[in-house]
Amino acid sequence: MSMSSMNMHSHSGLLFVVLLALNSDGGHALISPSPLSPRSSQRNHVSRSVRATNINIKPLTTTSPLPFNIKTGNSASLIPLLRWNNIQTQQPRHHSGDSALLLRSSLASSSTSSEDDAITTTPVSITLIVGIASALLGYLYSKCLKIGFNVLWKQFPNSSISKSFIPSSKHIMVTMTLAGTIVATLSTLYFPKMFSAHEYIHVLSKEDNPNMDKFPADILKSIVPLMALSLLTSVSGFSMGPEAPMVGAGSVVGVNLGRRYIASKKKGNGGSDSGIDESKLEETLAYAGAAGALTGAMNFPLAGPIFALEFTSRHGGLTRAAGKSWSAVMMATLAGMAVVRGLLGPGAHVGGHFTYTAKAAVGALHGREMVLGGLLMGVSGAVVGTCFHKGVAFLKKSIWSKKSSSSKAVSIGKKLLLVMIIGWISTLFPQTMFWGEPSLQCMVDGQCTAFSATPHGIPAAMMQAARVNPNEPFASGTAALQVGLAKLSAIALASCAKLPGGVIFPLLSNGASLGHFLVSALQPFFSAASSSLVSPMMIMSFMCAMLTSITRTPLGSVLILAFTASGVTPLSVLLPGVLLASYVSVWVSERLSKDTFFSYSE
Numbered sequence: 001m002s003m004s005s006m007n008m009h010s011h012s013g014l015l016f017v018v019l020l021a022l023n024s025d026g027g028h029a030l031i032s033p034s035p036l037s038p039r040s041s042q043r044n045h046v047s048r049s050v051r052a053t054n055i056n057i058k059p060l061t062t063t064s065p066l067p068f069n070i071k072t073g074n075s076a077s078l079i080p081l082l083r084w085n086n087i088q089t090q091q092p093r094h095h096s097g098d099s100a101l102l103l104r105s106s107l108a109s110s111s112t113s114s115e116d117d118a119i120t121t122t123p124v125s126i127t128l129i130v131g132i133a134s135a136l137l138g139y140l141y142s143k144c145l146k147i148g149f150n151v152l153w154k155q156f157p158n159s160s161i162s163k164s165f166i167p168s169s170k171h172i173m174v175t176m177t178l179a180g181t182i183v184a185t186l187s188t189l190y191f192p193k194m195f196s197a198h199e200y201i202h203v204l205s206k207e208d209n210p211n212m213d214k215f216p217a218d219i220l221k222s223i224v225p226l227m228a229l230s231l232l233t234s235v236s237g238f239s240m241g242p243e244a245p246m247v248g249a250g251s252v253v254g255v256n257l258g259r260r261y262i263a264s265k266k267k268g269n270g271g272s273d274s275g276i277d278e279s280k281l282e283e284t285l286a287y288a289g290a291a292g293a294l295t296g297a298m299n300f301p302l303a304g305p306i307f308a309l310e311f312t313s314r315h316g317g318l319t320r321a322a323g324k325s326w327s328a329v330m331m332a333t334l335a336g337m338a339v340v341r342g343l344l345g346p347g348a349h350v351g352g353h354f355t356y357t358a359k360a361a362v363g364a365l366h367g368r369e370m371v372l373g374g375l376l377m378g379v380s381g382a383v384v385g386t387c388f389h390k391g392v393a394f395l396k397k398s399i400w401s402k403k404s405s406s407s408k409a410v411s412i413g414k415k416l417l418l419v420m421i422i423g424w425i426s427t428l429f430p431q432t433m434f435w436g437e438p439s440l441q442c443m444v445d446g447q448c449t450a451f452s453a454t455p456h457g458i459p460a461a462m463m464q465a466a467r468v469n470p471n472e473p474f475a476s477g478t479a480a481l482q483v484g485l486a487k488l489s490a491i492a493l494a495s496c497a498k499l500p501g502g503v504i505f506p507l508l509s510n511g512a513s514l515g516h517f518l519v520s521a522l523q524p525f526f527s528a529a530s531s532s533l534v535s536p537m538m539i540m541s542f543m544c545a546m547l548t549s550i551t552r553t554p555l556g557s558v559l560i561l562a563f564t565a566s567g568v569t570p571l572s573v574l575l576p577g578v579l580l581a582s583y584v585s586v587w588v589s590e591r592l593s594k595d596t597f598f599s600y601s602e
Contacts, residue, residue: 122284122328126261128335133257134250134289135336138296139344141227141242141249148235149434152179153458168461172237172430173423179236180419181412183229183499188412191225194500197244197311198598200251204286204312206601207319212282215255223249230500234435237426238419239490240501241435246293247308247502254289254332258282284325288332295333296340298437303563305333307556314600316554316586352564354441356536356574363531365573373538374577378584380518381511381545386589388488389550389597395496418497422490429486430463431470435501436487436509440564443483443512444539446474477520484514503597504560507550511543518542537574541581549589550597554582 156162157171166174187194195216203214216222230245258281265276287308294304309322309329318326341348399414426433431442431451438455451457451470463470467482474480487510491503519535526534544561548554558579562571 122281122288122325123261124331126258126281126285127288127328127332130254130257130285130288131292131332131335132339134253134292134332135296135340137223137249137253138246138293138298138336139340141231141246141293142297144227144231145235145242148231149456152235157459157462168459169464171462172427172433172458173420176237176423176426177416177420179232180238180423180497180499181416183233184412184415184419184497186225187229187498187500188408188415191229194226194229194248195222195252196226196248196500197502200247200286200290201312201598202601204283204321205314205319207321209279210283210321210601212255212279212286215282215286216252217256217259219253219256222252226500233494233499233501237433238422238494238499238501239432239435239487239506240494240499240503241437241505242297242502243294243504244502245500246297247290247311250289250291250293251286252289253293254285254287255282257289258285280321280324283321284328285332287322287325288329291329291333292336295337299341300560300563301333301337303556303559305329306559307551307553310553310556311551312600314552314596314598315590316548316552316583351567352562352569353566354444354564354569355566356444356540356569357533361532361570363529363533365531365533365537365577369530369534370537370577371580373534374541374580375584376522377515377518377538377541377577378545378581379588381542381547381581382549382585382588382592384488384514385507385546385549385585386592388492388546390593390595392492392495392597393595395492399496415497415499418493419499422493422497425486425490425493427465428467429470429483430458430466431468431483432487432490433458435505437505437564440505440509440512442470443509443516446480446516447471448473474516477517480513480516480520484510484517487513503550504547507547508543508561511546512539514546515539515542533570533573537577540574541578544578545581545585548582548585552586552589552596552598554579554586558582 152175156175157166157168162171199214203210203212226245226249230240230242233240234242258278262276262278262281266272269275287305290311291305291308294300294308298304300307309318309325310316312322313319341350399418431439431447434456436443439451439457441449442451442454447470450472451463452460453471460471468474468479474483487506491506491510494501495503516539519538522538540561544554544557547557551557558575561578562575565571
């Protein structure tokens with residue numbers, strides 16, 4: 001909703017309240033719960049106007065004060081004192097097939113019995129603590145990722161053991177198989193149910209009274225295995241990222257710190273009621289913890305909180321609880337960012353580092369090119385994303401069907417087989433390895449940046465079997481397609497093997513290579529006068545569209561690309577088309593399939 005329309009709604013709502021208050025008998029009831037009687041044509045006209053603007057005004061009890069006070073002789077009380085709840089998004093209760101979201105503002109008195117319109121207050125102290133703690137957790141995890149990669153792919157290959165027993169051409173296969181075996185064995189025997197982003201979404205996507213008891217009560221027992229196994233999965237070369245573990249671990253930290261805060265309040269009250277809406281507080285702190293961990297690990301100052309809030313809605317918007325948690329989540333995120341960036345990394349450069357365009361662009365991007373490119377990439381991303389999650393669902397159903405339930409040994413064997421297939425794919429296409437963020441520049445510019453030159457570059461001796469040379473630009477659209485399909489297969493198989501990890505940057509990396517293929521295929525249709533900005537806009541749009549088809553986070557995904565882009569990338573030119581593609585992808589995906597990659601409660 002635009003600012004102008006918001007102001008119009010607020011003015012009409014204010015006028016309505018003032019008119020009725022001045023005409024009411026004592027001002028005890030602004031609106032009767034029953035339909036308005038035709039006492040005044042003016043009042044009926046105003047009522048219809050308010051309904052048209054989706055402003056809900058709740059009836060006030062006889063003991064409730066008015067939103068404003070008018071007392072003779074008190075000039076200060078003539079100023080209206082209005083309390084607006086946070087803007088909420090609500091799934092329509094009619095037309096089950098309609099995925100549109102209604103924007104609803106609630107004008108309520110200072111004391112209201114309506115649970116939907118209650119303002120959830122989150123104490124500043126616990127909000128700051130959760131933000132800082134979760135950001136530190138994410139920061140520590142990111143440092144462990146760098147150390148783990150350096151040990152496995154820089155130091156170990158140069159050790160005497162590796163040189164004596166592992167040929168360089170087999171190093172990728174051996175390393176991924178051994179690491180995958182460890183992860184598969186431990187996750188099957190000891191940690192079969194780790195709390196991850198899937199559980200985070202399933203619990204918090206329930207609009208009314210989510211079961212917060214599903215969040216683990218022991219922080220260490222829940223997040224240590226998750227972080228350790230996901231860390232080993234990512235650094236050993238699998239196409240699974242740190243985003244989902246950070247969402248799961250950060251939310252668990254937020255919920256448990258909230259529970260401790262509630263317990264301390266109860267203790268201070270002599271063991272009686274804490275005076276806090278405990279479930280709402282835990283829900284808000286779950287969002288705050290997830291956003292703080294994402295920001296600390298991936299350096300998403302604004303994208304992190306928006307992504308965490310959008311993540312629990314399947315329609316590309318916010319749930320009511322997520323909307324009410326906005327202020328607390330932003331406060332927690334900024335507090336965590338201040339500590340991580342200001343104290344732990346004061347000398348680190350601020351800003352992104354991915355460049356989507358040449359330093360000197362040729363020609364200007366016009367509106368028609370932007371709209372057509374954004375629409376085309378949005379629809380294409382939705383189609384590819386839907387095929388991806390449908391394929392993953394089919395494979396999971398085939399591999400892990402209840403009819404073929406077997407022993408833990410057989411389960412480990414199935415996971416090991418999938419791990420070996422991924423290792424084989426990675427040997428043939430080494431540029432598909434890892435979660436993609438440190439090596440994303442290689443995919444964004446069509447391998448004009450050599451894979452070995454990125455932070456995830458591995459020795460050339462390990463890439464002898466590569467079908468597409470990762471250190472040379474794509475020779476054709478077919479080469480980009482091969483890399484894209486290989487990456488997509490690696491992500492799908494890792495998901496089927498139940499390896500812990502996220503899909504944000506793996507899908508972005510995959511989208512970049514497939515985007516190069518689409519641009520190459522459409523090149524004959526480009527006008528000779530087309531700007532050089534058309535191709536990067538379309539590639540960036542497809543990256544975002546494919547991700548949002550899976551995660552349903554259109555605005556958060558756009559901001560991730562924006563905050564990770566370098567200073568020379570003309571974001572004001574590229575982002576309008578990317579934003580269009582992102583939302584189109586969500587809307588088209590909803591119509592292509594009712595099923596989703598993540599499991600939502602509603």
